[in-house]
Amino acid sequence: MDERIRSICIVGGGTAGWMTAAALTKVLGPEYARITLVESDEIGTVGVGEATIPQIGIFNRLLGIEEDEFVRRVNGTYKLGIQFVDWGRKGHTYFHPFGPFGVDMEGVSFHAFWLRLMQGGDPRPITDFSIQSAAADAGKFMRAITSDPRSMLSKIAYAFHFDAGLYARFLRELAEARGAVRQEGRIVEVAKRGSDGFIEAVVLQDGTRIEADLFVDCSGFRGLLIDGAMGAEFEDWSHWLPCDRAVAVPCERVSETTPYTRSTAREAGWQWRIPLQHRTGNGYVFSSAHISEDEATAVLLKNLDGAPTADPRVLRFKGGVRKTSWIKNCVALGLAAGFIEPLESTSIHLVQSGIAKLLTMFPSRSFHQADIDRYNRITAQEWEQVRDFIILHYKVTERSDTPFWDHVRTMDVPEALAEKLRVFQTHGRVFRENEELFNDTSWFAVLIGQLMTPNSYDPVADVLSLEETRRRLDQIQSAIATSVDYMPKHDRFIADNCAAARV
Numbered sequence: 001m002d003e004r005i006r007s008i009c010i011v012g013g014g015t016a017g018w019m020t021a022a023a024l025t026k027v028l029g030p031e032y033a034r035i036t037l038v039e040s041d042e043i044g045t046v047g048v049g050e051a052t053i054p055q056i057g058i059f060n061r062l063l064g065i066e067e068d069e070f071v072r073r074v075n076g077t078y079k080l081g082i083q084f085v086d087w088g089r090k091g092h093t094y095f096h097p098f099g100p101f102g103v104d105m106e107g108v109s110f111h112a113f114w115l116r117l118m119q120g121g122d123p124r125p126i127t128d129f130s131i132q133s134a135a136a137d138a139g140k141f142m143r144a145i146t147s148d149p150r151s152m153l154s155k156i157a158y159a160f161h162f163d164a165g166l167y168a169r170f171l172r173e174l175a176e177a178r179g180a181v182r183q184e185g186r187i188v189e190v191a192k193r194g195s196d197g198f199i200e201a202v203v204l205q206d207g208t209r210i211e212a213d214l215f216v217d218c219s220g221f222r223g224l225l226i227d228g229a230m231g232a233e234f235e236d237w238s239h240w241l242p243c244d245r246a247v248a249v250p251c252e253r254v255s256e257t258t259p260y261t262r263s264t265a266r267e268a269g270w271q272w273r274i275p276l277q278h279r280t281g282n283g284y285v286f287s288s289a290h291i292s293e294d295e296a297t298a299v300l301l302k303n304l305d306g307a308p309t310a311d312p313r314v315l316r317f318k319g320g321v322r323k324t325s326w327i328k329n330c331v332a333l334g335l336a337a338g339f340i341e342p343l344e345s346t347s348i349h350l351v352q353s354g355i356a357k358l359l360t361m362f363p364s365r366s367f368h369q370a371d372i373d374r375y376n377r378i379t380a381q382e383w384e385q386v387r388d389f390i391i392l393h394y395k396v397t398e399r400s401d402t403p404f405w406d407h408v409r410t411m412d413v414p415e416a417l418a419e420k421l422r423v424f425q426t427h428g429r430v431f432r433e434n435e436e437l438f439n440d441t442s443w444f445a446v447l448i449g450q451l452m453t454p455n456s457y458d459p460v461a462d463v464l465s466l467e468e469t470r471r472r473l474d475q476i477q478s479a480i481a482t483s484v485d486y487m488p489k490h491d492r493f494i495a496d497n498c499a500a501a502r503v
Contacts, residue, residue: 003364005033009212011187011202011225013039016334016351017218018168019059021175023355026063030179036210037175038202040186050274050281051079051261051345052159053437054098059352063174071498073170074162075277077257078141078490080132082344086265087450089398094125094449095260096344097132099157100441102476105464111444112458113469115428119457120466126448129473131155131480136260140487152476152483159345161261161274161281183210190229198329198367199229213365216358217332221317221339226332232322234338240391240413241319242290242404243269243341247297248283248313252306259490263343266299267291268404270343273305277500280305285341290404317341321383324376329367331358331375338383343393346386349437353382385436388417389443396421396450421452428454 008024010017021037028035060070070076081097088094102110114126127133131152135141144156176182185204193200201211202225217225226232238244253275262273269286284300291299297312321338325331333354340346357379361371394408395417413421416433420443423429430443464472488496 003366005213005363005365007034007212008036008214008216009202009210010035010037010216010218012218012220012334012336013037013168013172013182014218014220014334015164015168015171015348016220016336017216018171018175019348019351020216020218020333020355021180022063022171022178023059023359025175025178025180027359033213035175035180036183036212037180038183038185038187038204038210041184050164050276051082051161051272051342052348053345054157054159055349055352055437056159059355063171065174068498070170071160071162071494072500074160074166075279075500076160076162076498077275077277077494078259079159079161079261079345080136080141080157080259082261082263083136084263084265084393084449087263087270087393087397087399089451090265090401092451094445095127095130095133095136096442096445096449097127097130097136098159099130099132099155101126101444102129102473105472108460108463109440109458111428111430111440112461113464113473115454115457116461117466117469117473122470124473124477126445128477129480131483132157134480134484135487136258138484138487139256139258139490140484141259141490141493142487152479153486158259161276163276163278164348183208187224190225192229196328199225213329214363215330217330217336218334220335223322223332223336225330226322226325226327226336230327230330232324232327232332234318235320235323236318237320237340237387238318240387240411241341241394242287242407243285244316244318245288245293245296246283246285246315246317246341247293247300248281248315249300249304249311250279250281250309251304252309253278253280254306256489256491257494261345264303265399265405267402268296271300271303272342277494279309285343287404290402290407319387321380321387323380325354325379326372326375328372329363333358337379340383340386340390343390344386344438346390346437350383350386353437354379381434382437384414384416385433385438388414388420389438389446391417392420392443392446393450396447396452398451424452425454427456427458429458 085093145153187202188205189203191201199215201209257275264271268290271284274281284296286296317339325337334351399405430440432439
């Protein structure tokens, strides 16, 4: 008996919905299943997530997207990492770069050698040994040169800043060209089968009934299907992530486009700055228990680079995740599955990752529970690991100057994070757990950047003498400096390769 999925209904557009449609049409093709996306022009999308991490390059390549065209179409710029201002303490700045620090030597992590020298009095920050950090500081960018794997220029890792609305529009064109059908309309009813509780169809306001074998919920915070129809429980993480509001506003671009995102700690949260080709995106993520919406808006408007180009918009949310994001024949992606504040630009990646998992465990019409259980287990694990990395930024700080910072600095944290902190405190070791999204470089960058100093260094770093260690680090630092000198300015690279058309 043919049990192949014949029809898929995606509920909701925006970035999540059209990412899903573009991926499914590319991988499955129109011959495999009919793909319908239902969205309503009456319902807005959040659309403020404009910074990404390098994994988006994998997704775009899967879709066959040419990079220069992509950057032009979305008014994009390049991102080498995130600059954190006033997080560890007021007046202190650090950089979380993509890509590795230095080069591992003698089978030992570079971090161990750097920590040994640092604890011996060497004043050079860890970011002196990152080509991403050095290039970001100089306002430079280029893609990796892969012809010589020994060159520091081969190690350039990057992501993008872009207009999320333009990205969704671009993906819609791709998906529709490959057979996806967009259905305009507001859903007023979700029909379920009485025999087993599976979703049978969604019914639109005009009476149109759309039936499908598989339903993907990309309806945003509403969770129209996963919550409203399937009753998925929500696990509230606000006791660890107390920020529950964001006010966002774009402003005029008034300076060169820095190749990094900036996150500045504020009285009751943090402010993002994301440079695009045509404007700068800004927002203040904050705790409403510690500052009012009007006060947060005033702080944001006071700290813009240029004149605002739209009215500020307040978003309300709760940090947390669905305990099960796949129930019967319904899979939730994006905000319908959960929300973690965009401090490390993970929102779009979590959609991408969910799509990849769905394709890896793509169901038949039998919807075997073993596949669903595995999807839910590894999805929950990924969300928890990302959550812990975000909590780290709040927990490890010297700040106690406001009630907000005093609260997060002293709060209890999940045991998995507490263990990482205990292990790091002893010898500066960080371990990547079960292929988690953020690797040991990212953890090390933030832990050191947030001013956590280990008691000692990894003793295996003693395989090299201090003199030899210093000599090799000098070589790495010199090679990075030479490489950055070779790189063009970020704006020049964009102008030469992928500048958006101006009308």
